[in-house]
Amino acid sequence: MDRKAWVMRAVEALRYATFKDIERYLEDEGEPFSRKELLDTLRALVEEGRLEEKEGTYRLAPKKGSGEAFNKLFGD
Structure with a gap:
């Protein structure tokens, strides 16, 4: 992974x-990740919209529905 x-x-x-x-x-x-690696990865996932961050707490971003799944399968 x-x-x-x-x-x-x-x-x-x-x-x-x-x-x-x-x-x-x-x-x-x-x-184990270095602190910088982990911070950079968290920032990238937030920018991609896969995670949400609020007051230092991270969680999965809500799903956007079937349109997102369709685009993942077949592209834009």
């Missing part, structure tokens, strides 16, 4: 998680 997949897996498992929670989860899974 790549970095984004590991971070998404952590947030899915934790549901609502702080930076420290995610960092601890990844270390427990044997995938």
